[in-house]
Amino acid sequence: MSVRTLPLLFLNLGGEMLYILDQRLRAQNIPGDKARKDEWTEVDRKRVLNDIVSTMFNRKFMEELFKPQELYSKKALRTVYDRLAHASIMRLNQASMDKLYDLMTMAFKYQVLLCPRPKDVLLVTFNHLDAIKGLIQDSPTILHQVDETFRQLMEVYCGLSAGEFQLIRQTLLIFFQDLHIRVSIFLKDKVQNSNGRFVLPVSGPVPWGTEVPGLIRMFNHKGEEVKKIKFKHGGNYVTATKEGSFELYGDRVLKLGTNMYSLNRPVDTQTSGASKNSTSRAQENIAPNPLAKEELNFLARLMGGMEIKNPSGPEPGFRLNLFTTDDEEEQAALTKPEELDNKVINIQAMQDQQRSEELARILGELEVTDQPRWSTSKGDDLLAMMDEL
Amino acid sequence: MKLSLSPFLLPSTLYTANISSKAQAAQQHTVKSVARFLSLSVPAPRACSAQSMRVHWCVLPFRVLLVLTSHRGIQMFESDGSIMVYWHALDTGDAPPVQAVFARGIAASGHFICVGTWSGRVLVFDIPAKGPNIMLSEELAGHQTSITDIATEPVQGGDCMADVVTADDSGLLCVWRSGPEFTLVTRIPGFGVPCPSVKLWQGIVAAGYGNGQVRLYEAMKGTLHVQISAHARTICALDLAPEVGKLLSAAEDTFVHIWKLSRSPESGSIEVEHCHGECVSNTQLCGARFCDPSGSSFAVTGYDLAEILRFSSV
Numbered sequence: 001m002s003v004r005t006l007p008l009l010f011l012n013l014g015g016e017m018l019y020i021l022d023q024r025l026r027a028q029n030i031p032g033d034k035a036r037k038d039e040w041t042e043v044d045r046k047r048v049l050n051d052i053v054s055t056m057f058n059r060k061f062m063e064e065l066f067k068p069q070e071l072y073s074k075k076a077l078r079t080v081y082d083r084l085a086h087a088s089i090m091r092l093n094q095a096s097m098d099k100l101y102d103l104m105t106m107a108f109k110y111q112v113l114l115c116p117r118p119k120d121v122l123l124v125t126f127n128h129l130d131a132i133k134g135l136i137q138d139s140p141t142i143l144h145q146v147d148e149t150f151r152q153l154m155e156v157y158c159g160l161s162a163g164e165f166q167l168i169r170q171t172l173l174i175f176f177q178d179l180h181i182r183v184s185i186f187l188k189d190k191v192q193n194s195n196g197r198f199v200l201p202v203s204g205p206v207p208w209g210t211e212v213p214g215l216i217r218m219f220n221h222k223g224e225e226v227k228k229i230k231f232k233h234g235g236n237y238v239t240a241t242k243e244g245s246f247e248l249y250g251d252r253v254l255k256l257g258t259n260m261y262s263l264n265r266p267v268d269t270q271t272s273g274a275s276k277n278s279t280s281r282a283q284e285n286i287a288p289n290p291l292a293k294e295e296l297n298f299l300a301r302l303m304g305g306m307e308i309k310n311p312s313g314p315e316p317g318f319r320l321n322l323f324t325t326d327d328e329e330e331q332a333a334l335t336k337p338e339e340l341d342n343k344v345i346n347i348q349a350m351q352d353q354q355r356s357e358e359l360a361r362i363l364g365e366l367e368v369t370d371q372p373r374w375s376t377s378k379g380d381d382l383l384a385m386m387d388e389l
Numbered sequence: 390m391k392l393s394l395s396p397f398l399l400p401s402t403l404y405t406a407n408i409s410s411k412a413q414a415a416q417q418h419t420v421k422s423v424a425r426f427l428s429l430s431v432p433a434p435r436a437c438s439a440q441s442m443r444v445h446w447c448v449l450p451f452r453v454l455l456v457l458t459s460h461r462g463i464q465m466f467e468s469d470g471s472i473m474v475y476w477h478a479l480d481t482g483d484a485p486p487v488q489a490v491f492a493r494g495i496a497a498s499g500h501f502i503c504v505g506t507w508s509g510r511v512l513v514f515d516i517p518a519k520g521p522n523i524m525l526s527e528e529l530a531g532h533q534t535s536i537t538d539i540a541t542e543p544v545q546g547g548d549c550m551a552d553v554v555t556a557d558d559s560g561l562l563c564v565w566r567s568g569p570e571f572t573l574v575t576r577i578p579g580f581g582v583p584c585p586s587v588k589l590w591q592g593i594v595a596a597g598y599g600n601g602q603v604r605l606y607e608a609m610k611g612t613l614h615v616q617i618s619a620h621a622r623t624i625c626a627l628d629l630a631p632e633v634g635k636l637l638s639a640a641e642d643t644f645v646h647i648w649k650l651s652r653s654p655e656s657g658s659i660e661v662e663h664c665h666g667e668c669v670s671n672t673q674l675c676g677a678r679f680c681d682p683s684g685s686s687f688a689v690t691g692y693d694l695a696e697i698l699r700f701s702s703v
Contacts, residue, residue: 113673118623162599163558180693197693200671202643211601211618216663233620
């Protein structure tokens with residue numbers, strides 16, 4: 001299992017989250033002068049995106065993220081996105097947050113599965129970052145933060161071998177195994193079947209560095225080619241035209257990871273496949289997680305590094321609904337199985353002065369003196385602290 | 390070829406398929422010995438640890454051992470999975486924190502079992518005819534990057550000089566002669582892509598690569614005889630039906646191809662012919678194996694696939 005997978009997982013899922021939020025905010029956009037107090041304007045949208053991107057690419061947070069570590073459970077990761085989504089004036093109900101997370105996960109699963117080469121997951125990540133830069137181009141400070149992360153990605157990943165990328169790819173695919181939530185934009189485009197499985201095309205360009213299948217070449221003892229035979233391989237492939245760019249700026253060539261949502265193609269999940277999913281999710285919850293303590297430590301470190309700019313103070317939170325109507329959202333909340341709630345560790349996403357100081361102090365300790373990882377007693381303290389929330 | 394979707398008990402030569410999909414298959418169908426073994430012995434409840442696992446039934450002269458590798462170490466069981474006879478913890482001493490640690494690649498040669506590791510070292514274990522007195526006999530140093538696969542061939546007569554092949558993430562192949570001390574016979578350099586699967590048959594090394602190529606080499610000298618642009622994605626598994634010289638290649642491009650290997654009577658050069666291709670729609674394959682030594686049927690496993698699919702010739 002690769003210990004370099006988390007940054008790629010986090011950044012790509014984050015990218016998908018921003019695409020979806022941006023699309024929903026635009027869809028509910030009201031011109032500034034006509035907006036009521038509780039309606040979204042263009043200014044609000046930009047502000048939400050700026051806040052989230054700036055939190056996501058915070059330097060301390062990125063430092064924690066890039067440390068070599070195993071992937072944690074989907075639950076632990078989900079908690080980080082919950083916090084991230086609430087980094088601004090926007091509020092999401094549980095049902096909308098569930099839907100958001102489902103969409104994010106299925107989109108990135110699709111991208112990883114369809115990557116021609118394992119290394120292309122880096123191009124997918126760069127596509128997300130390019131698009132994120134487009135969303136916040138009015139803010140030079142945040143742009144700089146994103147570029148810094150770009151450089152860090154290049155430094156860590158551009159030198160990895162094909163074998164190491166294959167291990168990263170396998171690590172990601174294991175994380176996404178058995179997720180078959182149907183997404184209507186995928187169903188419409190025929191990239192997903194009605195049983196939730198993705199369509200793997202057997203046509204199109206081959207990966208860069210691969211030849212079009214169909215040729216057998218035979219050589220003699222001296223290494224001279226003596227025969228060439230064609231065989232019918234069953235697909236309909238063509239040669240790749242060019243390789244995507246791994247530089248800070250460039251043509252990525254690959255379309256995976258670019259924004260597939262737009263005003264005319266609203267995001268939507270179908271819930272009829274949900275019952276099958278929830279059984280496997282419930283099973284995952286029942287087994288005790290031996291890494292639970294480590295996951296809490298990880299979350300504390302990550303969230304200690306997350307600077308939330310807007311405490312839920314005097315400003316009212318604007319609620320964003322990922323469903324078409326409020327009734328639909330309520331309906332979705334009601335049909336969600338009970339088991340999913342019971343085992344969730346509730347970590348408050350609210351800003352708490354005392355706790356942030358505590359976490360910041362702990363984080364500070366880790367940074368300055370390079371202390372070894374938490375001893376058991378510290379972990380217990382953290383658990384106790386979390387229980388108090 | 391007729392497709393029959395059926396659970397069934399696999400013969401003694403088994404997959405080295407990616408264990409996570411295999412575990413699902415085993416749990417959902419009554420593939421008894423595999424399922425029982427997995428429920429008995431797998432300590433890690435999380436999919437993460439299971440991912441680095443490989444499984445292989447090692448057929449030795451007087452016994453069959455079930456060998457399991459993971460990121461923690463190597464376990465050897467009696468063939469029905471009932472008793473663990475040996476445990477070897479992986480030495481992580483000089484691994485940097487950024488390095489994934491695991492054992493991968495398992496094969497039996499005579500009374501030895503060879504297991505590859507993340508560092509490129511190949512561990513050679515000496516197995517007694519019975520009992521748990523297994524010893525680490527040697528550590529082969531021929532590779533600098535993680536081992537992907539190991540293949541062996543039963544020594545035929547006194548003049549077989551190459552009976553073990555090891556492959557790694559850089560595509561390098563090392564050909565060895567087994568014995569109380571293993572000897573390196575030849576090295577076949579890689580070309581920038583991993584070699585996830587390798588097989589050895591009658592002095593022919595068959596290697597499947599990350600760019601979809603299958604290459605056939607003369608084992609003793611390492612000369613390239615055949616290069617096939619076989620697949621559009623990385624090859625995940627090769628298998629051989631030794632009675633007839635059939636080679637099976639399965640890849641992440643959803644295809645399985647069957648090839649017939651032979652030697653030209655005049656020149657002794659290796660030749661190959663394409664026999665059959667099968668598309669397992671929308672399934673990124675991760676394991677494939679002939680079900681019998683005559684190659685009349687084969688089975689595959691795939692990512693997100695809960696079943697083992699079996700194909701038989703009509």
